[in-house]
Amino acid sequence: MSSEPARLETAPFDRGHTDDLMSFLAASPSPYHAVANAAARLEKAGFRQVEEADAWDGTSGGKYVLRGGAIIAWYVPEGAEPHTPFRIIGAHTDSPNLRVKPQPDMGAHGWRQVAVEIYGGPLLNSWLDRDLGLAGRLSLRDGTSRLVSIDRPLLRVPQLAIHMDRSIHEKGLQLDKQRHMQPIWGLGDSVDEGDLIAFLEQETGLAAGEVTGWDLMTHSVEPPAHLGRDRELVAGPRMDNLLSVHAGTAALAAASARGGLSYIPVLAAFDHEENGSQADTGADGPLLGSVLERSVFARGGTYEDRARAFAATVCLSSDTGHAVHPNYAERHDPTHHPRANGGPILKVNVNQRYATDGSGRAVFAAACERAGVPWQTFVSNNAMPCGTTIGPITAARHGIRTVDIGVAILSMHSARELCGADDPYLLANALVAFLEE
Structure with a gap:
C-alpha cells in the first residue's frame, strides 16, 4: 500500500489568482480595508459574520469574526465532533508604513505637512519622492467607524537635492525618522489645527466635527504591475503580508466548497505583527484562542x-521570506537560495525565530506533494540576525504545532515589493491541500 499522499484532483488556482492578488493589494491600503475585502470574499462563498458579544451556536458552515484589523474565519463541516482538530492558516494584515499622529497638522516655510510616526521597520528611502495616498479608519462621534481611502497623489516626502548633501557619496543616505520623513501636502504660511481631518470629513461626506478619532496611514498610489521580459514578476505594495492573507482567504473558500473535510479549516489574519503582535488584534493576544475554544464549546x-x-x-504561519538577492548573494546562507517562481518556502530557524521542526516539515512537504507544488527551504546566514513571525507566538501561546512558510520576495519592507508571478497561486494551491489533507 502506497504511503504517498493522494493528489488533488484539480489544482484550483492558476495565474488568474495572481491577477486577483494584484486587485486585492490595490483595494487594501490598510489592515481595515484588507479584512473588509477578505470578509466580502468569504460572504460570497457563503460564510456569515458572527459577533463576539453574541451567543454562538454549533451549526455547520462558514463563519467569521472581525476585530479592527484582524479577521478569524472558520468552516465547520457536517458531522464535526467537539474534539475535531483545526487546520489553521496564519497571516498578518499590517505592513510597515508612515502613520498619522494624533495632532497631524504641521508645516514650515510656506509648506503644509502631515505629522507622521514610523510604523514597524520600513525601508525609509523607499518612501521618498513617491506619490502617496491616505487610508485607514475614522472613528465617529456616534461610536461607529468609517473606512477612508484617498487613492490619489496627496502627499510626498521630498528628498534633499544632491547639491545640498554632497556627503551622500561618502556616507550614504542617512535619514532622521523625525526630521526627514514628514510629508508635504500643500502650501500655506499658517498651520490650521484640524485641517487634515476636516479635509477627510469633506472627502467622505461627513459633517464637520463628526470625526473624533483616527487610525490613518500613507500608501503608494502606484498600482501593482507585472514586470519582466515575460511578465514573470509582480511588483506591488504590502505583499508582506497581504499576499498570504489573500491566498489564505482563497484557500479557505475553496476548501469549504469542495467538502469532505476531516478538520475544521481556519484563517487567522492578525494585525500588528510588524511591531511585536502585542495587541488585542495581534497574534500575542487572546483572539485566536478565544475563537477556537468557543467553537469547541458551541458544539457541546x-x-x-x-x-x-x-x-x-x-x-501554517504564512509570511513572506527572502529570495536570494543577485546583488547581495553573500548575505544569504550559501546552501539555501530560494528563487522567485520556485514555489513556497519552508522557513527554518533552530533558535525558534521560526516555529518549524522536522514533524512540521513533513506536514508541509505532504501538502505540497498532494498539490503538485514545488517548494524550497529558507535558512538565515549564521552571521545575520533572523527575522520572526506569528509562528513562534502561536505555538507558544496556544500549544499548537506550527510551521513557518511563505513566498520568497525581494525588497521586503519597501513601499513596493517584488515576487514571482507563479508563487502566489502555488502557495494558494498548497494551502488548499493542507486544509483538505
Whole structure:
C-alpha cells in the first residue's frame, strides 16, 4: 500500500489568482480595508459574520469574526465532533508604513505637512519622492467607524537635492525618522489645527466635527504591475503580508466548497505583527484562542474536547521570506537560495525565530506533494540576525504545532515589493491541500 499522499484532483488556482492578488493589494491600503475585502470574499462563498458579544451556536458552515484589523474565519463541516482538530492558516494584515499622529497638522516655510510616526521597520528611502495616498479608519462621534481611502497623489516626502548633501557619496543616505520623513501636502504660511481631518470629513461626506478619532496611514498610489521580459514578476505594495492573507482567504473558500473535510479549516489574519503582535488584534493576544475554544464549546464540547482538538491541530504561519538577492548573494546562507517562481518556502530557524521542526516539515512537504507544488527551504546566514513571525507566538501561546512558510520576495519592507508571478497561486494551491489533507 502506497504511503504517498493522494493528489488533488484539480489544482484550483492558476495565474488568474495572481491577477486577483494584484486587485486585492490595490483595494487594501490598510489592515481595515484588507479584512473588509477578505470578509466580502468569504460572504460570497457563503460564510456569515458572527459577533463576539453574541451567543454562538454549533451549526455547520462558514463563519467569521472581525476585530479592527484582524479577521478569524472558520468552516465547520457536517458531522464535526467537539474534539475535531483545526487546520489553521496564519497571516498578518499590517505592513510597515508612515502613520498619522494624533495632532497631524504641521508645516514650515510656506509648506503644509502631515505629522507622521514610523510604523514597524520600513525601508525609509523607499518612501521618498513617491506619490502617496491616505487610508485607514475614522472613528465617529456616534461610536461607529468609517473606512477612508484617498487613492490619489496627496502627499510626498521630498528628498534633499544632491547639491545640498554632497556627503551622500561618502556616507550614504542617512535619514532622521523625525526630521526627514514628514510629508508635504500643500502650501500655506499658517498651520490650521484640524485641517487634515476636516479635509477627510469633506472627502467622505461627513459633517464637520463628526470625526473624533483616527487610525490613518500613507500608501503608494502606484498600482501593482507585472514586470519582466515575460511578465514573470509582480511588483506591488504590502505583499508582506497581504499576499498570504489573500491566498489564505482563497484557500479557505475553496476548501469549504469542495467538502469532505476531516478538520475544521481556519484563517487567522492578525494585525500588528510588524511591531511585536502585542495587541488585542495581534497574534500575542487572546483572539485566536478565544475563537477556537468557543467553537469547541458551541458544539457541546468540554475542556477535555478542547485539549484533544488543540493537541491534533496544526497551523501554517504564512509570511513572506527572502529570495536570494543577485546583488547581495553573500548575505544569504550559501546552501539555501530560494528563487522567485520556485514555489513556497519552508522557513527554518533552530533558535525558534521560526516555529518549524522536522514533524512540521513533513506536514508541509505532504501538502505540497498532494498539490503538485514545488517548494524550497529558507535558512538565515549564521552571521545575520533572523527575522520572526506569528509562528513562534502561536505555538507558544496556544500549544499548537506550527510551521513557518511563505513566498520568497525581494525588497521586503519597501513601499513596493517584488515576487514571482507563479508563487502566489502555488502557495494558494498548497494551502488548499493542507486544509483538505
